[in-house]
Amino acid sequence: MYNEEVIKEFQNLQNVGFLENNNAYSKIGNAACGDIMEMTMYINPETEIIEQVAFRTFGCAAAQATSSRATTLVKGKTAKEALELSNKAVVDSLGGLPAQKLHCSVLAEEAIKACIENYYERKNGTEKKEETKYV
Ligand code: FES
Secondary structure, eight states, X not given: OOOHHHHHHHHTOOSBSOOTTOSEXXXXXXXXXXXXXXXXXXXXXXXXXXXXXXXEEEOOHXXXXXXXXXXXXHTTSBHHHHHTOOHHHHHHHTTOOOGGGGGGGHHHHHHHHHHHHHHHHHHHTOOOOOOOEEO
16 A cells, blocks of 8 residues: 555654654644644744654554654754645655545644744744644
């Protein structure tokens, strides 16, 4: 079902965990299957570079592999650059996913966007109450 690159990423997940020193947080649910993903980042307030990023998920292999790859793609980028990362770019970098698993890759893209949104809200003092956003 999965290509070798996806299996390799799944067996060697990057940036799994939760950053206690985060200044960006998001929790995203997949409305199609109910799976959940949580992402934390530490974004340098001076440079806005994503210095640390971590995720943890109750999600399938595709969600985990795409989240892992997405975190490696945004680490070291600025918050604004990271907002441009699409789930398609993540899927392409893994050589594709089976059509029925494409929705799983949306978790990572949405978690990154929501995490950066949370960073700006916290910075501006406009943070909303923590809740799971379903996509
Ligand atoms: Fe739920 Fe893949 S089946 S994220």
